[in-house]
Amino acid sequence: MTFAFADPSPAAKPLHVLRPEDLPLFLNGPGAPWAGWLQASGFEAGLGEVRLLPAADGSVAGAVAGYGTAAARRRLRFGLAKAVAGLPSGDWQLSGTLDGLEKTEAALAWLLSGYRFDRYRPGRKPAARPRLVCPEGVNPARLIAMAEGEALTRDLINTPAEDMGPAELEAAMAALATEFGASFDAIRGEDLLARNFPMIHAVGRASPRAPRLLDLRWGTAGPRLTLVGKGVCFDTGGLNLKPSSGMNLMKKDMGGAATVLGLARMVMALGLPVQLRVLVPAVENLVAGNAIKPKDILTSRKGLTVEVNDTDAEGRLVLADALAHACEAAPDVLVSMATLTGAARVAVGPDLAPYYTDDPGLAAALETGAKAGFDPVWRMPFHDPYESVIEPGIADLDNAPGFGFAGSITAALFLRRFVEGPRYIHFDIYGHTPTDQPARPKGGVGQGARALLEGLAEMMQL
Numbered sequence: 001m002t003f004a005f006a007d008p009s010p011a012a013k014p015l016h017v018l019r020p021e022d023l024p025l026f027l028n029g030p031g032a033p034w035a036g037w038l039q040a041s042g043f044e045a046g047l048g049e050v051r052l053l054p055a056a057d058g059s060v061a062g063a064v065a066g067y068g069t070a071a072a073r074r075r076l077r078f079g080l081a082k083a084v085a086g087l088p089s090g091d092w093q094l095s096g097t098l099d100g101l102e103k104t105e106a107a108l109a110w111l112l113s114g115y116r117f118d119r120y121r122p123g124r125k126p127a128a129r130p131r132l133v134c135p136e137g138v139n140p141a142r143l144i145a146m147a148e149g150e151a152l153t154r155d156l157i158n159t160p161a162e163d164m165g166p167a168e169l170e171a172a173m174a175a176l177a178t179e180f181g182a183s184f185d186a187i188r189g190e191d192l193l194a195r196n197f198p199m200i201h202a203v204g205r206a207s208p209r210a211p212r213l214l215d216l217r218w219g220t221a222g223p224r225l226t227l228v229g230k231g232v233c234f235d236t237g238g239l240n241l242k243p244s245s246g247m248n249l250m251k252k253d254m255g256g257a258a259t260v261l262g263l264a265r266m267v268m269a270l271g272l273p274v275q276l277r278v279l280v281p282a283v284e285n286l287v288a289g290n291a292i293k294p295k296d297i298l299t300s301r302k303g304l305t306v307e308v309n310d311t312d313a314e315g316r317l318v319l320a321d322a323l324a325h326a327c328e329a330a331p332d333v334l335v336s337m338a339t340l341t342g343a344a345r346v347a348v349g350p351d352l353a354p355y356y357t358d359d360p361g362l363a364a365a366l367e368t369g370a371k372a373g374f375d376p377v378w379r380m381p382f383h384d385p386y387e388s389v390i391e392p393g394i395a396d397l398d399n400a401p402g403f404g405f406a407g408s409i410t411a412a413l414f415l416r417r418f419v420e421g422p423r424y425i426h427f428d429i430y431g432h433t434p435t436d437q438p439a440r441p442k443g444g445v446g447q448g449a450r451a452l453l454e455g456l457a458e459m460m461q462l
Contacts, residue, residue, distance in 0.1 A: 255431025
């Protein structure tokens with residue numbers, strides 16, 4: 001999917017963006033010809049409200065859109081995007097008193113609202129959509145890179161597992177590498193054992209679609225940034241089988257992989273001065289005679305042994321081998337992203353991306369980036385007193401301690417055991433929007449990628 005802004009043109013119609021307090025001045029000034037119409041129609045400049053303004057000949061002269069109160073905007077991110085659906089096709093330009101950050105949010109929301117997942121509706125012809133002239137002072141290339149990266153993430157998550165298994169995820173990652181001149185490698189099937197990735201192999205060996213570790217590298221100068229994304233293309237729970245309700249969204253269990261690929265696309269499209277590496281352990285967690293069993297003990301790439309107390313806690317197993325491998329190349333910053341625990345959803349819901357880091361500088365940069373990227377995040381604690389919870393006694397680590405509390409924290413602590421050297425951030429994301437939201441239709445969604453992108457300069461000291 002491609003995204004673009006309209007070229008500046010006198011033919012572009014004005015979209016007057018009004019706060020409720022701006023409305024009287026507008027009605028007594030430039031909006032006077034339409035004052036009666038707007039008052040009669042009940043327009044109050046609520047967030048996302050839109051009214052077309054007729055010309056004398058009956059054509060559309062422009063439109064007004066409500067920007068709502070500050071409280072309304074805090075409650076509904078990208079709320080102005082609701083107005084886009086009420087505009088006819090053609091070119092539009094923003095008019096009003098929005099500041100630079102508000103214009104950027106509006107322009108990004110406009111682009112993101114154009115996303116459609118039509119792969120399985122090939123006969124459906126998309127309707128012509130209104131286009132926006134990029135507001136003055138806004139960087140169009142950066143926003144287009146964000147939108148295209150987000151669209152890649154959404155497409156990957158939204159595609160059902162039948163068409164998005166380990167091989168298809170590999171193909172998508174290889175295509176991304178080709179597009180940007182990156183190198184790409186894949187270690188598949190039994191070669192995982194030969195090259196010491198035992199836990200990736202163990203989780204994926206029950207599927208007829210071979211497990212693999214995917215490796216993309218781009219850039220030859222600058223600080224080293226490594227992204228690791230959980231690529232569990234479908235998760236039945238293994239022998240600890242999920243109920244059917246628990247499997248309904250499991251095509252999104254590769255949401256971490258999809259999100260790091262979307263972020264990688266943004267980084268490469270913008271030509272950021274980093275040495276980028278992306279590692280994705282791509283597997284399916286299925287049921288077969290050779291599936292891993294509860295109480296099996298696996299030996300990881302790092303040499304730590306892991307007691308498998310729940311085969312449905314498989315994501316941390318594949319990530320552990322990938323993280324240990326990532327650290328061998330001594331990156332400056334290491335980021336893992338995964339749809340890892342239901343506990344994270346209970347803690348912060350579907351809209352926030354919880355993250356963990358011990359590094360206050362990374363946390364500060366990420367919080368700044370979240371505001372600039374309109375991508376909310378929430379810091380969670382690597383709470384050291386819970387370390388004993390993930391130590392079962394019979395092995396070094398327990399992949400699913402029966403603690404009954406703090407499931408996201410104990411999963412993050414498990415992953416941290418495999419990280420040595422780099423500054424580290426771990427995201428436990430949801431990767432799914434449960435209901436239609438402005439600029440975010442129901443379905444797959446990226447979380448944390450724009451926050452990371454906007455925070456990279458500070459994180460990497462670029």
